[in-house]
Amino acid sequence: MREACEGTADDPGRPRTPILRDNHRHQWEKDRSCRPLAVRAATGVTEHETGLEPRDLVFHARYREITAPPELAAAFGVPEGTPLLERTYRTRCSTETAPFSLVTSYLVRDMIAANPDLLDDSKEPWPGGTQNQLRTVGIEVDRIEERVTARPPTPEEARDLELPPGTSVLLLRKTSYDTEDRVVDVSEATLPGDRTELVFTTRLERW
Template identity: 70%
Template sequence: MAEAYEEDRRPRTRAVRDNRRHQWEKDRARQPEDLRRRTGATERDTGLDSRNLVFHASYRETKADAGLADAFGVPEGTALLERAYRTRCATEGAPFSLSTSYLRRDLIAANPALLDETNEPWPGGTQSQLHTVGIELDRIEERLTARPPTPEETRRLRLPPGEPVIALRKISYDVQDRVVDVTDVTLPGDRTELRFTTPLERW
């Protein structure tokens, strides 16, 4: 752990996450694949080129516990696809976040490619994936809290002592008002900036 803290004393890439990213992702969902492959959300947040990033995704099938069942509005035990994502700068040891996404298996099973982690990183991300099974997002709700990290989060994010994390739950609703994606993201407080821009209708 001492070596990790030595590394963490060096300046590390910051990520700026703003709520306009969701419309940006939706606009890209129907673009040609070659355009979607050029850049992703992490590149947008960090300014890094994809060649400077190390990406990892792992999938597993699971069942909704009480908390996820409540978030999705489905019975406990409903089949879900759990997807864990980790992306880091190639010259740094810690990922930008710890992100775990849950999709209802019944809504995506029509496209077997969505169940296969080897298809990651998917050009255009989750909204593009959902588009392949006819799902269009209507809105995204994000809930943010700050808290002390768990020992595991401290280790995986290589946090300096006393540094908090930002816990984000992102809930995506489709145009039929169904919850189609629940994502839990743990963001390191020392290198994450959150920005919110709210367009206001003119009088």
């Protein structure tokens, strides 16, 4: 484990904490979602990717209900206007001022409403993450599709992520499907290009 974050609020020019995002994270999260509460509460995916301890992190989550715009309605296969739960997450190192990424996640409200705790952002950070949240209402994630693109940041993204001039952002759109082939979660992460590494490992069938 890293003993401290790389950058500090008093020294913004110092290198920031790097993030290594490996697609093995999804199986790690699924396995962990079935573990006892004490195990789930001990660490999360951010700690897994940064090597930091929970005490090193500052976490913020905000929920609100929205109606599905055309793009999200198409992604979920639901009518436009369907109630969605929009969840916005920001996590940063306690000695840094910029978050690791800008994350927004969407769930179909009716899919999760059987557990009122899933509609309450005061329950965050949720031990075991989204896969455990879905598990509490009988949903098992079967596969996850991730698409990555890059572009220059908007002025707001450059400000929020404290990007050096000329730095691009990586846009990662993650779509989770359950065992009934339904889309159960769509999340969009904006990642700083100066301190994020994406690693994809593909297992091949043997001859």
